[in-house]
Amino acid sequence: MKRFLLVTCLLLFLLAFLIPAFYVFWHFSWVPFNVSAFYSLLNFVAALILVFVTAAYVATTKHYVDLFEQDMKTRQATQEEWEMRRFLANRLFIIGDGFVEVFFASKRELEVFLLQVDGVVQSLSAMHRTAIASVTGTGTVPTTAESRANSLSAAAYVRYNERAAEYNWRAQVLLQQAKSLLPKELCQDIEIIFHILSRNFDTVEEGRALIKDYEKNFQSVCRIVSEIHTLGASKAQWRDQTFSTT
DSSP states (O other): OHHHHHHHHHHHHIIIIIHHHHHHHHHHHHSOOOHHHHHHHHHHHHHHHHHHHHHHHHHHHHHHHHHHHHHHHHHHHHHHHHHHHHHHHHHHHHHHHHHHHHHHHHHHHHHHHHHHHHHHHHHHHHHHHHHHTSSSOOOOOOHHHHHHHHHHHHHHHHHHHHHHHHHHHHHHHHHHHHHTTSOHHHHHHHHHHHHHHTOOOSSHHHHHHHHHHHHHTHHHHHHHHHHHHHHHHHHHHHHHHHHHHO
16 A cells, blocks of 8 residues: 555656646747647646546555454454354363262262161161160161161162262263363363262262272362363463454
């Protein structure tokens, strides 16, 4: 655009000065000076100057209009990109917080179940010791007490299975959402931990072993959630970096 303006200025200079000078020189050299012809030439030169100035103005205006439209399209694309990145960042933060909530909630349910079972076992042991210390000394726990203890254990196990199934379903939903947003290696780490912590158990000893697995994988879960939050923060910070350079 600068070259076009420079060439236009040069043409205007030639039209405004060189052509009239050549005309005057030519008339003074060959024929007597003709005022009307000279003014006609000046009018022609003025018309040419007006045409070139108008063309330069139109071309310059079109150039800046194109620049404005391009800038608006760039800003619109940038805004759309930012909206998408903000949406993805929010999804990542929600997924990371969801994994933390599911991890601690399922661990708490397992701890509550084990405490309930331990309470039932301790109650039966206390009744057994009381029966031994009684006058008869048979050590036999009443059948009704054993039935009640078994019913409490079964109810606690049913409740735990229901809550565990709910948390497993929530973890699977989060995992499916994370597969399209997280690196493949990170998703594989989440799947490994999920399979370890979502396994079923039949005895109290297996439940206690599962609690230990929760404790062993605690640091891994913290690392994974930290990486998810870092990825979400990087997408949110993209807006500041982009608009600082535009």
